[in-house]
Structures are given as structure tokens and as C-alpha cells.
Amino acid sequence: MTRVLLVDDEPQLLRALGINLRARGYDVITANDGADALTVAARHPPDLVLLDLGLPDMEGVEVVAGLRAWSTAPIIILSARHEQAQKVAALDAGADDYVTKPFGVDELLARIRATLRRASPVEDTAVVTTEAFTVDLAARTVRTEAGEVRLTPTEWHILEILVRHPGKLVSQQQLLREVWGPAYSTETNYLRVYIAQLRRKLEPLPSRPRYLLTATGLGYRFEP
Amino acid sequence: MTRVLLVDDEPQLLRALGINLRARGYDVITANDGADALTVAARHPPDLVLLDLGLPDMEGVEVVAGLRAWSTAPIIILSARHEQAQKVAALDAGADDYVTKPFGVDELLARIRATLRRASPVEDTAVVTTEAFTVDLAARTVRTEAGEVRLTPTEWHILEILVRHPGKLVSQQQLLREVWGPAYSTETNYLRVYIAQLRRKLEPLPSRPRYLLTATGLGYRFEP
DNA sequence: CCGAGGCGTCAAGGAACCGTTAAGAAGCGG
DNA sequence: CCGCTTCTTAACGGTTCCTTGACGCCTCGG
Numbered sequence: 324m325t326r327v328l329l330v331d332d333e334p335q336l337l338r339a340l341g342i343n344l345r346a347r348g349y350d351v352i353t354a355n356d357g358a359d360a361l362t363v364a365a366r367h368p369p370d371l372v373l374l375d376l377g378l379p380d381m382e383g384v385e386v387v388a389g390l391r392a393w394s395t396a397p398i399i400i401l402s403a404r405h406e407q408a409q410k411v412a413a414l415d416a417g418a419d420d421y422v423t424k425p426f427g428v429d430e431l432l433a434r435i436r437a438t439l440r441r442a443s444p445v446e447d448t449a450v451v452t453t454e455a456f457t458v459d460l461a462a463r464t465v466r467t468e469a470g471e472v473r474l475t476p477t478e479w480h481i482l483e484i485l486v487r488h489p490g491k492l493v494s495q496q497q498l499l500r501e502v503w504g505p506a507y508s509t510e511t512n513y514l515r516v517y518i519a520q521l522r523r524k525l526e527p528l529p530s531r532p533r534y535l536l537t538a539t540g541l542g543y544r545f546e547p
Numbered sequence: 548m549t550r551v552l553l554v555d556d557e558p559q560l561l562r563a564l565g566i567n568l569r570a571r572g573y574d575v576i577t578a579n580d581g582a583d584a585l586t587v588a589a590r591h592p593p594d595l596v597l598l599d600l601g602l603p604d605m606e607g608v609e610v611v612a613g614l615r616a617w618s619t620a621p622i623i624i625l626s627a628r629h630e631q632a633q634k635v636a637a638l639d640a641g642a643d644d645y646v647t648k649p650f651g652v653d654e655l656l657a658r659i660r661a662t663l664r665r666a667s668p669v670e671d672t673a674v675v676t677t678e679a680f681t682v683d684l685a686a687r688t689v690r691t692e693a694g695e696v697r698l699t700p701t702e703w704h705i706l707e708i709l710v711r712h713p714g715k716l717v718s719q720q721q722l723l724r725e726v727w728g729p730a731y732s733t734e735t736n737y738l739r740v741y742i743a744q745l746r747r748k749l750e751p752l753p754s755r756p757r758y759l760l761t762a763t764g765l766g767y768r769f770e771p
Numbered sequence: 772c773c774g775a776g777g778c779g780t781c782a783a784g785g786a787a788c789c790g791t792t793a794a795g796a797a798g799c800g801g
Numbered sequence: 802c803c804g805c806t807t808c809t810t811a812a813c814g815g816t817t818c819c820t821t822g823a824c825g826c827c828t829c830g831g
Contacts, residue, residue: 407651407654408653411653411654411657414657414658414660414661415657418661419661420644420661475807475808476807477807477808478807490686490688491685491686491687492686492687492688510809510810511788511789512789512809512810512811513808513809513810514789515788515789516790516791516792516808516809516810517808518789518790519789519790519791519792530790537790538687539699539787539788539789539816539817539818540699540700540787540788540789540817540818541687541700544686544687699817699818700818700819701818701819734820735777735778736778736820736821737819737820737821739777739778740779740780740781740819740820740821741819742778742779743778743781746779747780753779754779761777761778761779763777763778764776764777
């Protein structure tokens with residue numbers, strides 16, 4: 324069941340919205356200030372967060388940052404019209420969406436569904452297994468039959484991006500931009516070096532790669 | 548560089564917002580009515596669309612549908628408060644977000660960043676299937692009954708354009724321009740070579756094409 | 772009947788790209 | 802300050818891909 328963390332300092336809203344969400348089959352947990360939200364979230368990691376901006380103890384952006392430090396669950400901001408600036412800051416800090424108060428319940432539910440639909444394909448699989456190796460995205464470890472493999476930060480970064488898009492082609496530009504930054508989008512030889520290192524460490528036959536495949540002129544692909 | 552298509556019938560807004568966006572490093576192209584928007588988008592596929600609802604010639608929902616017919620770029624609606632109903636219709640037709648006029652530039656920029664951040668990793672799972680082969684536009688893979696087909700960058704580029712306009716004729720000029728650039732609009736023999744290669748790889752009977760059809764003197768058409 | 776233009780096919784040379792290796796530079800911990 | 806790991810950079814051989822020209826087929830119009 325999808326767990327929703329609902330953060331607001333108005334008990335009535337907490338109650339009304341909680342009833343509505345539970346009626347739709349969500350598992351709802353609540354918090355009424357920022358510190359509480361972080362504590363509750365740490366104990367019961369939510370799949371989605373509804374965050375009111377007018378909290379008594381913390382700025383919304385701090386709460387977002389505190390969650391984003393470890394969680395990738397989507398965050399929807401609930402904001403009053405006069406909290407414009409905070410809303411923008413919260414979105415920049417990593418929130419995914421917002422709804423302006425007062426809002427209709429139907430609109431909020433639609434946004435929840437849309438946001439969850441967008442987020443779902445990536446986050447479920449914290450561990451990716453192939454016949455040759457196992458990647459634990461949360462623990463940042465890779466194991467083969469021979470034991471645990473040591474990866475450098477850059478090697479891991481590349482592997483993580485590929486593994487998070489299983490079966491899909493990841494363009495050279497995307498890899499270079501995400502790992503080295505936008506200024507390096509043409510340094511394709513970096514990729515050649517690191518892909519070769521990953522293959523040497525992970526592929527049963529590095530010269531005949533089975534999992535880290537090349538799409539000449541386009542990019543690379545992880546094939547589970 | 549991220550290309551933004553800005554559609555509005557007010558020249559002042561077009562100008563002011565265009566300056567602001569360009570200052571932030573976006574590549575901005577503009578259109579001042581719905582028909583113009585579709586034409587411009589076809590010629591320079593945008594990464595994101597900002598669409599005003601109060602256009603003189605078409606309903607917003609039509610423009611959204613026209614774009615969604617082939618593009619998965621996120622669409623943000625710019626709507627006045629009295630266009631509530633149209634806004635809902637546009638969102639249902641496939642728009643991704645909306646901002647209500649009058650809006651602050653900072654808010655809009657934040658929405659743009661958030662929307663692009665969301666859109667990039669997911670990429671949408673557009674899959675086109677025929678009886679002979681399956682094209683996964685996101686994963687950039689093509690499968691036939693015989694297994695996965697390896698395509699070169701240019702082959703893929705052409706196939707992608709045709710598949711994104713199913714049933715529609717794509718002119719030779721358009722194909723040549725999009726794949727090789729404006730200077731090659733007359734090198735039609737390039738097309739003959741690559742269409743032949745695609746047929747050999749995808750058509751059950753390459754000599755009697757069923758899916759990649761020739762429109763003599765005009766261009767080619769993908770028939771699902 | 773014949774020529775012209777458009778299309779499909781093939782092959783070859785050259786350009787671009789990829790995998791690999793290695794060595795110097797830079798950062799980090801002891 | 803030294804040694805270790807990691808990153809950057811350059812060079813090479815091999816492979817793939819793009820470009821280009823030639824040729825035959827078909828259709829259509831003269």
C-alpha cells in the first residue's frame with residue numbers, strides 16, 4: 324500500500340484530508356510540524372509527502388532538504404498564495420509539485436496520482452540482479468561470484484545511471500553531463516575509459532560485454 | 548541547450564518572457580497562435596512548451612493534442628483565471644502543468660525547472676508496435692520476431708521521425724533537414740540508401756515494403 | 772518505342788568512433 | 802612528506818558507419 328506522509332499544522336485539515344486519502348486506499352501518516360515530519364518519515368519511509376509550507380518551526384525549504392538528504396519520494400507542496408517565495412525555494416530544493424490553497428480534493432488526488440505515476444518506475448528496485456553481478460543501489464555495493472567489487476566514485480556514478488534505466492539507452496551526453504557536468508558533454512573518451520573499467524570488473528567476458536552494451540554513436544545501455 | 552517554445556498572442560508578453568528565458572540560458576522560439584505553434588514545433592522540436600490558452604485561432608486543447616500526437620515534451624499551460632474549464636481540458640489532453648496569470652517570473656522559472664527535472668529521467672514509455680516489429684522510442688530498441696535489431700545512429704534517426712508521425716507522409720526535405728541539416732535538402736539518394744537498409748532490417752519482405760512506404764516524388768510514410 | 776527521372780541496390784574508400792593501454796597529474800590519508 | 806588511489810589525457814589499432822558513385826529497374830510521358 325502506498326504510504327503518504329501528510330504534514331500540516333492545522334488539525335482540521337490533517338483530519339479531513341486524512342479521511343479522504345484513507346478512503347482512497349492510501350496508508351496515511353501525519354505530522355504537524357517540520358521536526359515531527361522528519362522524525363516520522365525516518366521511522367516510516369513514505370512513498371509520497373504532502374507538505375504544508377506554513378509550519379511553525381521550520382521553513383519549508385529546510386524540510387524538503389532534510390527529506391531529500393536521503394529520500395527520493397516525491398514531495399507535493401501545499402501553499403497559501405502569500406507564500407510564493409517559499410514555494411519557489413521549496414521546488415528548487417527538490418520538491419516535485421505544488422497545489423495552492425484553497426484546493427479541491429479532486430485536484431489534489433489527481434496530482435498525487437500523476438506524481439506517483441511519474442516516480443514509480445525508478446524507485447522500486449533498490450537492488451538489481453543479473454546472472455553475473457548484483458548492484459545494491461541503496462548500499463552502493465556491487466557483488467559478483469568472486470566477491471565484492473570495489474568501484475571508484477566515478478565508476479559507481481556511471482553504473483548507477485545505467486542501472487537506473489534498465490534496458491534503456493542512455494546517451495553519451497546525458498552520462499557526461501550527469502557525471503562530469505555540462506561542460507564535458509563532448510569528452511566521449513572519458514566514457515570509453517570508464518566503461519572499459521566497469522566491464523573489466525563486472526563482465527564475465529570483458530571483451531564480449533553482455534550487460535553493459537555499446538550503441539555506437541549514441542550511448543550505452545544496461546541490459547539485465 | 549534546452550529549447551523552449553513560447554506560445555502567446557500578446558507581443559509584449561512574448562518579448563518580455565523571451566528575454567527572461569534567454570537570459571537564463573534557454574533557447575527560445577516563439578509562436579503567436581495555435582497553427583503557428585504546431586508549425587514551429589514541427590520544424591524545431593522543443594524540449595518544453597509554454598502555451599497560453601487565450602489564442603485567437605484554436606482551442607488550447609487542440610494545440611495540446613496536436614503536439615501530443617508526436618511529441619512527449621512537457622507542456623506548461625499559461626491560463627487566466629476565467630479559463631478554468633479549458634485548463635482542465637488541456638491538462639486532460641496531456642499538458643503537464645499550469646501557471647495562472649498573472650504569474651511571477653520566478654515562479655514560472657521554478658515550474659520550468661521542476662517540470663524539466665521530472666521529464667528527463669522518465670522519458671515516457673512510447674512503444675510503437677506492428678505485426679512485424681516493435682519500436683521502443685524511449686529505450687531506443689527495435690525488436691522483430693528474430694530478436695533485437697541493431698540500428699546505426701542515422702538509421703534510428705530516420706525511423707524515429709517516421710514512427711513519430713504514424714500514417715502521415717514525411718517529406719524528403721523534412722527528413723533530410725532533420726537528420727543531415729538544411730544544407731542536404733536535395734541529397735535524396737541518402738534517403739534511398741538508408742530506407743533500403745531499414746527495410747532490409749525490419750520488413751518481412753524488403754522488396755515489398757509494408758510498413759515503410761514510398762510516396763514517389765514526395766517522401767516516405769510509416770504505416771502501422 | 773524510347774528517353775528521362777525517380778527509386779532500389781550494391782560496394783568501396785574514407786571518416787568517425789570505440790576499446791585498450793599507459794603514464795603523468797591531482798587528491799587523499801597516514 | 803610519502804605512498805596510494807583515482808582521475809585525466811594522449812595515442813594506437815581495429816571496427817563500424819557514412820558517404821559516394823555506379824548500375825539496373827520501373828513508370829510515365831513524349
